[in-house]
Amino acid sequence: MPKERQPVPGRYPVTSGEVELLRDLDRPAGWMLSVEGVPQSYVDLADPTYLEFSYVQLAALVIDCLPDGPLDAVHVGGGACTIPRYISAKRPGSRHIVVEPDAGLVQLVRDQLRLKSVPRLKVRVLDGRTAAAGLADESADLFVLDAFSGATMPVELATAEYMAEIARILRPTGTLLINVADGRGLPFARRLLSTVAGAFRHVALLGEPGVLRSRRFGNLIVAASPAELPVGPLTRKAAGGLTQARCVSDEDLVKFVAGAAPIRDGDAVLSPVPPPALFS
Template sequence: PDGVEADRGLVARVSEHLPLDAPAVVVHTDDARGWLERAAPDSADVLVADVFGGSRVPAHLTSVEFLRSAASVVRAEGGLYLANLADAAPFAFLGSQIATVREVFEHFCVIAEPGMLRGRRFGNAVLLGSHGPLSLDRLARLAAADAFPARVVDGKALARLAAGASPVYDATAVPSPEPPDGAFTVG
């Protein structure tokens, strides 16, 4: 597998403690979008965008143009795109990202913790996109049985979550919202 990290210092520090020089893992020190734009088409079974600059997803990784690059790299047969996003009710950012993924992938859903989806707290949501059908029943069972149970949102519920949202393009892209103090602290 390939990993992409823009922070050379972080890569060096992690490399001191983990065997990233193993042939199974190749770490590229590059901007995620720049690397994707040069990646081989139809070459990834799974592409995970878990990119934060500080506590926010950078704007240039939230647009239709970025997702088109990601979609070209994700295999047409069985490939998955996953993006870790953070937001809170009324879900303006998450809604815009759902509208954005809808422009690029034929099949998509969101996985998130129920309390976050009810608007009780700021939290993470995983946005999935695929060129082919998703196994939503299986995914819902796995998410519900997890140590930190989550819900799979699709269909009409997903449309309600993104109601009124428009796709994001490079010209209008903004970073994800700043989390409130203590949003991700444990204890």
């Protein structure tokens, strides 16, 4: 049996510029993709259930609370396909549509990070808006929105119009997960939550206390569904997990949003930019 090709660390040109593939010196099969100095994706090729980034751990916590069985999942923002790998390892038989606009990045992940080893995964080289328009009604159990251009979330993927598209694609018991990054005062996260609440009846927010209190710039996970979310298990698992986190929902979430206006197509909204020293 031929030996598997090993990834080669280094800088690689992609469609949007250049990425760096870095070996994890502490884990022999661990690899990180970095874009413009910003860590974008981490995968362990020997153990896809190992999750390095704290916000990915929180997203996985929500996924683990969903009913047992395979999932039909849509992932907008491909990167190294960390979450599809995780789901396929934990829930055999799951199917994935991964949306990634950077064709060069997709090819790099195919060539270096064994993307073909992930079963039942299809990649569509499209932007998130175009891809969503082509997906059927009630065709997904899970919709993961983890799209960043460099270190910022594209605002066109945070609008009421896009949330309505996601609501159309999800099944009545489906779940939306959004990775959002924000800093002091969390103004963008509050507006995004207001937007999501306009499309989904049930919404929860997970984050580390320091980020939720806007003491530092960081990532938060938004979970939303037409159906009731497992808030009790989420709260317990978040408090006792690898990433010590809080789950904010119901009246506490209403207070958190504090009347922030939803984001609509055409609004002049700037996506938050992390401080320059954050990744140094």
